Amino acid sequence: MSSRRPRSWQSSSASRITDEQINDLVSKLQAVLPEARIRRSDRVSAAKVLQETCNYIRSLHREVDDLSERLSELLASTESSSAQAAIIRSLLM
Amino acid sequence: MESKSSDENCNNPNSELHPSKLIMASHFLRALFRIQHTTTDSSFAGRSRKIRRAAYASMAYSVGTKRAWSSALLRKLRSRSRLRFPNPRRAKYAALPGRPRVARPQQREMDQAEALRELVPGGTSMDDCRLLEETADYIRCLSTQVRLMQAIMESVSF
Numbered sequence: 001m002s003s004r005r006p007r008s009w010q011s012s013s014a015s016r017i018t019d020e021q022i023n024d025l026v027s028k029l030q031a032v033l034p035e036a037r038i039r040r041s042d043r044v045s046a047a048k049v050l051q052e053t054c055n056y057i058r059s060l061h062r063e064v065d066d067l068s069e070r071l072s073e074l075l076a077s078t079e080s081s082s083a084q085a086a087i088i089r090s091l092l093m
Numbered sequence: 094m095e096s097k098s099s100d101e102n103c104n105n106p107n108s109e110l111h112p113s114k115l116i117m118a119s120h121f122l123r124a125l126f127r128i129q130h131t132t133t134d135s136s137f138a139g140r141s142r143k144i145r146r147a148a149y150a151s152m153a154y155s156v157g158t159k160r161a162w163s164s165a166l167l168r169k170l171r172s173r174s175r176l177r178f179p180n181p182r183r184a185k186y187a188a189l190p191g192r193p194r195v196a197r198p199q200q201r202e203m204d205q206a207e208a209l210r211e212l213v214p215g216g217t218s219m220d221d222c223r224l225l226e227e228t229a230d231y232i233r234c235l236s237t238q239v240r241l242m243q244a245i246m247e248s249v250s251f
Contacts, residue, residue, distance in 0.1 A: 017222055025225035032229045050205035053228060057212045060235045061191030064148050067242040072141035074249050075129045083249050084126055090248035091118060091241075 022046065029053055117155035117234075118241055121147055125245070146170070149189055152238050161223065162231045165215025166190075190214060 026046045030038060038044060038052045075083065124147035128140060150170055156163035169189060190212070206224070210216035213228050 017220070022221060022225070025222060025229075029225055029229050032232050047205055050209055053232070054205060054208045054212055057209075057228075057232065057235070060232070060239055061212075063239050064235070064242070065145060065191055067239065067246065068145035068148060069137075069141040070246060071125070071144050071242060072137055074246065075125065076135075076137070076140070078249055080126070080129050083129075086248045087122065087245050091122075091244060 026050075113155045114237060114241075117151045117238065120154050121151035121238075121241060122245075124151065145191075146173075146189065148238055148242065152234050156230075156234060160227060160230055161219060162214045162216075162227045163234075169214065 023046070026049050030044070030049050031040060033040075033049070033052055033056055037056055038049065125144065128143045128147065131140075131143075149166060153163045153166040153170060158164045158167070173189075206221070209228060210219070210224060213219075213224065213231050216224055216227070219227060
């Protein structure tokens with residue numbers, strides 16, 4: 001399977017990066033993506049993996065924003081000591 | 094090519110009580126409780142901004158300087174904390190992830206590797222190999238942080 005590298009791939013001046021190394025890293029990246037986004041059994045192109053990776057990172061950033069807002073509301077509305085106790089209890093058990 | 098494998102500690106980093114996860118959780122929780130008790134900035138927007146910053150800070154501190162992305166994130170956080178009264182017109186400090194500084198027109202021809210470089214902290218100064226490695230680690234850490242925040246949400250909601 002040809003791996004046409006995206007145009008802006010930069011080569012390190014210190015070492016020649018082989019296609020095989022890139023493919024290896026791309027498949028490791030594919031393994032980190034959730035199954036809903038990209039099936040791990042498929043051999044997809046590097047470009048597709050990168051695209052899904054970008055989409056996934058953007059959605060994670062949005063989730064952090066969203067959860068921050070919700071936590072902000074929640075903390076404002078609950079009594080602090082019981083909230084703290086509940087959080088710690090649930091995370092440790 | 095150096096490989097920063099996760100078996101520096103013998104434990105599986107996916108286990109619930111991996112040291113880095115505990116560090117992340119304790120840092121985030123301490124920050125959260127501190128924010129809750131703050132009375133000076135009690136605006137909703139201010140609080141959620143602080144929580145968001147605490148999320149990225151706990152990610153970066155739990156990994157420290159072991160990774161390029163976490164070092165870059167730590168630099169951004171430290172440069173921002175030196176500005177007590179940031180001037181919104183001159184945003185010279187680096188923006189935290191997730192907040193685009195400028196509205197860019199969508200470029201469909203934009204290379205995916207370039208797009209990735211902008212999403213991963215420190216990405217613009219990495220070569221291909223490093224970018225891919227760092228991205229995988231960044232995603233793992235980011236999703237752990239998200240799960241942590243979700244767990245906190247659930248525990249307080251009852």
